[in-house]
Amino acid sequence: MITRFAALCFTLLSATASADIQLNVAEFPPEQREQLSAIAEQVERTCSEVFGEDVASTVDHALIEVHLQYKDYERVDREMNSGAYRTNWSFVSPRSMQAHVALQPPLEYSVLVETGLPLQTKIRVANVAVYLCLYRAYENGASFPDWLRRGLSIQIGSMALRELGVMGDLEMEPWTSTEIHSIRRLFEDEPRFDIEAILENETEDIASGRIASVRGAFVGWLMELGVLGEVLGHAEQRSDEAQLRAATLAAIAGAGVEDADKAFRDWIDAFDPEWDEEVRSLTTRGDEWFHSAWDRRKAVCWNKQTLGSRDWEITGSVKVFDRDNAQMDVLFGYTEAGFMTVALSPEFGLKIFHCQLEDGDRDKDKWVRLETKELRTLEIGEWADFSISKRRNRLIVKINRERPIMLDVGDIDLDGNWGLGCQYRSAGMWRNVVVD
Numbered sequence: 001m002i003t004r005f006a007a008l009c010f011t012l013l014s015a016t017a018s019a020d021i022q023l024n025v026a027e028f029p030p031e032q033r034e035q036l037s038a039i040a041e042q043v044e045r046t047c048s049e050v051f052g053e054d055v056a057s058t059v060d061h062a063l064i065e066v067h068l069q070y071k072d073y074e075r076v077d078r079e080m081n082s083g084a085y086r087t088n089w090s091f092v093s094p095r096s097m098q099a100h101v102a103l104q105p106p107l108e109y110s111v112l113v114e115t116g117l118p119l120q121t122k123i124r125v126a127n128v129a130v131y132l133c134l135y136r137a138y139e140n141g142a143s144f145p146d147w148l149r150r151g152l153s154i155q156i157g158s159m160a161l162r163e164l165g166v167m168g169d170l171e172m173e174p175w176t177s178t179e180i181h182s183i184r185r186l187f188e189d190e191p192r193f194d195i196e197a198i199l200e201n202e203t204e205d206i207a208s209g210r211i212a213s214v215r216g217a218f219v220g221w222l223m224e225l226g227v228l229g230e231v232l233g234h235a236e237q238r239s240d241e242a243q244l245r246a247a248t249l250a251a252i253a254g255a256g257v258e259d260a261d262k263a264f265r266d267w268i269d270a271f272d273p274e275w276d277e278e279v280r281s282l283t284t285r286g287d288e289w290f291h292s293a294w295d296r297r298k299a300v301c302w303n304k305q306t307l308g309s310r311d312w313e314i315t316g317s318v319k320v321f322d323r324d325n326a327q328m329d330v331l332f333g334y335t336e337a338g339f340m341t342v343a344l345s346p347e348f349g350l351k352i353f354h355c356q357l358e359d360g361d362r363d364k365d366k367w368v369r370l371e372t373k374e375l376r377t378l379e380i381g382e383w384a385d386f387s388i389s390k391r392r393n394r395l396i397v398k399i400n401r402e403r404p405i406m407l408d409v410g411d412i413d414l415d416g417n418w419g420l421g422c423q424y425r426s427a428g429m430w431r432n433v434v435v436d
Helices: 030-051 070-081 109-115 119-137 146-164 174-188 195-199 210-225 228-236 241-254 260-269
Strands: 016-018 021-024 063-067 090-093 098-102 275-279 288-292 299-306 312-320 328-334 338-345 349-356 366-373 384-391 394-399 405-408 417-422 427-435
Touching (some): 063 119, 070 098, 098 119, 109 288, 109 427, 119 146, 119 174, 174 210, 174 260, 195 210, 195 241, 195 260, 210 260, 288 299, 288 417, 299 328, 312 328, 328 384, 349 394, 366 405
Antiparallel strands (some): 090 098, 275 299, 328 417, 349 366
């Protein structure tokens, strides 16, 4: 293993230098330079701990380039990979020791100034940084099987962001909570997905991203068992995939695990995830939660808490940013039959919908508008307080000090989960969201 190798170099357009990490940042707001630098440095520290070597040393040719404009990322991908990673939003080239990350979800400069980088972008930057550390730490790192490389990238990247305070605990942060749900669903598919499938680099995936999630979790489990170092030692010895598979299973057995599949599944099932995102990205770290959406897909995130048949109240504050679209949604009563939405926008005010789900086919979902009201006090970039409560068969919605809206909802099942949404091409903040 190489004990001294290049620290990471973040490049955008113009160059400035900072300690071991060279920052070349032009398109992003100045605040992002500190965020990127902190992520890189923490990844280096975490990799050093996991690999048992100091991976941060002198600046060399290792390079991460983060693109504010997606078209710039596409251009580089065409030049380097003939466009193979256009929809990946990131890629790493071990030959050139370069990594490229596109800002995701896309946001305007003005929004980034106030909110900072979206969590999804921070995660991608951390992931590719782990790859570059791996390729510098192990001469044959690029030839490690994909399950190991991808698993290390996800697990160590997540560890680094949690250690940095950027992301919450596995069970509390929507991103990692959703990964837990994804792994469980993967285990339930037919044919059954198991450790043998992981070690054989099985790639068939019914829902995109779940295999990546399970690889990250598997490496985390190996780490908790205390056998990851042994597995990495075998990989460094240039063991072929069959030898590494046998060595990994032997290491697990040596840790006292009799039924590896059951033990791994029990480890996953022991988590109690707080959230489940249908479409990302919601960040719940801290008192203010940033929520943004893609250009063609709205973001939806459900909390594990069910409201039940009791009286309840959802309170909090919301800030909607100035974008092509400007709408934030409070969701509640989610069951197999449907749910309700209170949509808030400085453009139209307030709208209340009842979404009737049709056997899992979202194209056939029926949206029934129950109420529309203009709001004088809901403004772009300003915090607005909201209260949504159910009292017997009546729904009461109040925004700031405006007159409450009352609806009879006695024929709608509102016993299910509550959640938060962000309409496509929108972004906003949630603050002090509480359900009583």
